[in-house]
Each structure stands twice: as structure tokens, then as C-alpha cells.
Amino acid sequence: xxxxxxxxxxxxxxxxxxxxxxxxxxxxxxxxxxxxxxxxxxxxxxxxxxxxxxxxxxxxxxxxxxxxxxxxxxxxxxxxxxxxxxxxxxxxxxxxxxxxxxxxxxx
Amino acid sequence: xxxxxxxxxxxxxxxxxxxxxxxxxxxxxxxxxxxxxxxxxxxxxxxxxxxxxxxxxxxxxxxxxxxxxxxxxxxxxxxxxxxxxxxxxxxxxxxxxxxxxxxxxxxxxxxxxxxxxxxxxx
Numbered sequence: 001x002x003x004x005x006x007x008x009x010x011x012x013x014x015x016x017x018x019x020x021x022x023x024x025x026x027x028x029x030x031x032x033x034x035x036x037x038x039x040x041x042x043x044x045x046x047x048x049x050x051x052x053x054x055x056x057x058x059x060x061x062x063x064x065x066x067x068x069x070x071x072x073x074x075x076x077x078x079x080x081x082x083x084x085x086x087x088x089x090x091x092x093x094x095x096x097x098x099x100x101x102x103x104x105x106x107x
Numbered sequence: 108x109x110x111x112x113x114x115x116x117x118x119x120x121x122x123x124x125x126x127x128x129x130x131x132x133x134x135x136x137x138x139x140x141x142x143x144x145x146x147x148x149x150x151x152x153x154x155x156x157x158x159x160x161x162x163x164x165x166x167x168x169x170x171x172x173x174x175x176x177x178x179x180x181x182x183x184x185x186x187x188x189x190x191x192x193x194x195x196x197x198x199x200x201x202x203x204x205x206x207x208x209x210x211x212x213x214x215x216x217x218x219x220x221x222x223x224x225x226x227x228x229x
Contacts, residue, residue: 031213031214031215033214033215033216035152035216037152042202042219042220042221042222043144043152043202043216043219044219045207045215045216045217048207048214048215048217049214049215054217084151086151086152088152088154088215088216090212090213090214094168095154095157095166095168096142096144096154096157097154098144098151098152098153098154099151100151101151101152
């Protein structure tokens, strides 16, 4: 079965850049999506197809994917960005797979 | 407004059954693959099942195969998750979500409901 690995947490100061990684075997050959989930809320799509931002998602959210690692980057991180972030891919053997999630802490 | 609303969660004993519903508005479920994702308390997201826009294809995570059944009622613009032989480890918030591109799977989930809580306990 296909697996995605994320760091449990990432800490960032307000205004700085947060980078959240997602690793998987030959991940660069798959499309990666990213979701933001705040406490008590439903997940929200912030990046699809590696780097596409849905309407309404701030430009400070960006994505990349190459080799075995995809990265969600939050530039100029704001307090409101504190949340759990999940990467997700589709795999032909296991269908949809999520990473375990990364808590972004804005110090 | 494009949205989905889940209902049907509750407390059930191990071995029992529950039927979750996902009512869509602002779009037609007959044009989209639809998915259920669950989240156990304090845990991450787990894709659970999905169904093709015409109902001809259904997929499940291994842990629910043979116990859960996904279906759709296009007339009511809704998706159903029938959960039988429930186990304690099925306890979770169950989210209904739309797969982003019409008639395409293997993509992302762009519309999520607020979730419905299922608790399996004696």
C-alpha cells in the first residue's frame, strides 16, 4: 500500500515562511493535494494538482512536487494559518491516501 | 451555494448499523464522483469510500470492505453510506466530500460537509 510521510509539527514566527513536506515513493509522478483543517472545522482544499490554488485561497499558499517530496509553502505566515495540514494523493492500488498531518504552530 | 450536508450519525453498539446521508445542493451529484472520509477522535483523515457519478463503480478502504455500502440517490441529489457490523474502531467524524472535477476521479476534494459523528460503544 502507498504511504505518505509528514512531520508531526512545524513551528514558524509570524511573517516568516513555513514549509511542510510530504514524502512518498516516486511522489513526483503523482498529483498532490493539500488540505487545511482548523480545530473543530472541516478540512479545506488549499492546493490541488501539486500547485493549483482554488478560488479564495490566498497567494501566500504555494505548492511544489519533485522526486519523492512535495512541499506546501506558506509565505508571510499569519496567526490564522495555524492549523493541521494534510497531503493527499491518489494511488491505483489504495485509491486515496492521506498523510498523517502536520500541525503548523505560529509562535 | 454549493454545499453538502451530512446526517445520520449517533451512538450505536458494536455490531450495530447506521445509515449516513449526504445531501447536496448547488450542484448535481449525478455529475460527480462522491467520497466519504472519516476522522477518528484526535487522529488524521482516512479516505473511506467513493462512488462514481452514475453509481457503476464503488471503492472502499480495506478496513470497511464487506461491512459498508456506498450508494447514491440522484433523484434526491444525495449519497448514502450504509454501515453494518460496526466496530469500536469505526468511531469517527464522517465527512462527505465532492471530487473536484466533474466525472473524474483521482483528483482532490473541493467541497466538504460539516461532518457527522459516529460513536460505536457498548
